[in-house]
Amino acid sequence: MAYLKKIVTAGGTLVCAASIGFIMQSGDTANERYGAAKAAGTSVPGVPQRAAQDGPVLDVHDITLTSALDGQADVASTPNTTTTTALDAPDTGDAVPGRSCGVTVAATPSGLGLVDLVVAAPCFPNERLTVHHSGLKVTETTDAEGNLDLAMPALVDPAVIVVAFANGDGAVAQTDVPGLDGFDRVGLQWSGAAGFEVHAREFGALYGSQRDIWAGAPGDPVQAISGEGGFLIRLGDETAPDAMMADIYTYPSGASRHQGVVDLSVEAEVSLFNCGLDIEAQSLEVRDGSVVSRDLTLAVPGCDTIGSFLVLNNLIEDLKVAQK
Secondary structure, eight states: OOOOOEEOOOSSOOOSSSOOOEEEEOHHHHHHHHOTTOOOOOOOOSSOOOOOOOOOOOOGGGEEEOOOOTTOHHHHTSTTOEEEEEOSOOOOSOOOTTSOOOOEEEEEEEETTEEEEEEEOTTOTTOEEEEEETTEEEEEEOOTTSEEEEEEEOSSSSEEEEEEETTSOEEEEEEOOTTGGGOEEEEEEEESSOOEEEEEEETTOOTTSTTEEBTTBOOOHHHHHTTSOOEEEEESOTTSTTOEEEEEEEEOGGGOSOOEEEEEEEEEEOOTTTTTSEEEEEEEEEETTEEEEEEEEEEOOOGGGTTOEEEESSSSOOEEEOOO
8 A cells, every 4th residue: 555645844953863764644644554553652741841851870880790689599590690789879768667678680681682671679669760771761660569570672792781760779780692693673762752663664564564563563572583573672661751762673683584674764643742842862773782873853843733743764774684
């Protein structure tokens, strides 16, 4: 199916290291493409805000690699797992009788270049925290027991992951990530209700088809195991105000059963919460074992264009895949 696209001059700027294709799609076309089942981001109450400042950064000078605390021994003994705790951090959490208020984190490789990140913070139930990894920063929230279990796409090997609460308490973990070099991985991160999403259209796929991988149709990691296709993980708690979010796409280039190009685009839906504002994002691309990033500032058209999509075709470089 052909989709009508209209080039738009938004009266704003795109700030990055290379030129970006900038396209706007009308609301009717967007409905045709995505349908009623489109996975839209959770609305943020209140007046639209510009991108929030980064969350607290844990001072790594106050962190020392240690063995697991009591109750974490089984996790820490798992091969390639390191559990660490923060030292000399202010303990301002609410004390829980019979529990230590220390924050611990364990990172374990789980295949597909992913890391199982487990945070235990019994004095921080239902609390916002920031997860940092090689330039990637996302907002997450602990559960009622102060725990968090997160599948984290590793960007580099070994992977160093820092978690930080608003008061400065936090911890760091490091783990090897076997086989990471067999995957191509790219992503985009942003803050608040900017409306961004990454699309990976594999080998000539049309929008809305099975091989159009995005947050609303993230693909199946099982397909990546067999080299059949890629998958996308959206990180961040969309219910948290001004949350730092990220879309991370992974393709198993080292075991691919297909060859050709994966077309990568970044899109932003014009909504009540971003119309007429400047929104910011940062691309993340893994190249030769390191992370390359580019910053983007985008002026969103006025609120009379709500429901339309801005399509940026060249912010993230397309993946060229050779069959194995």
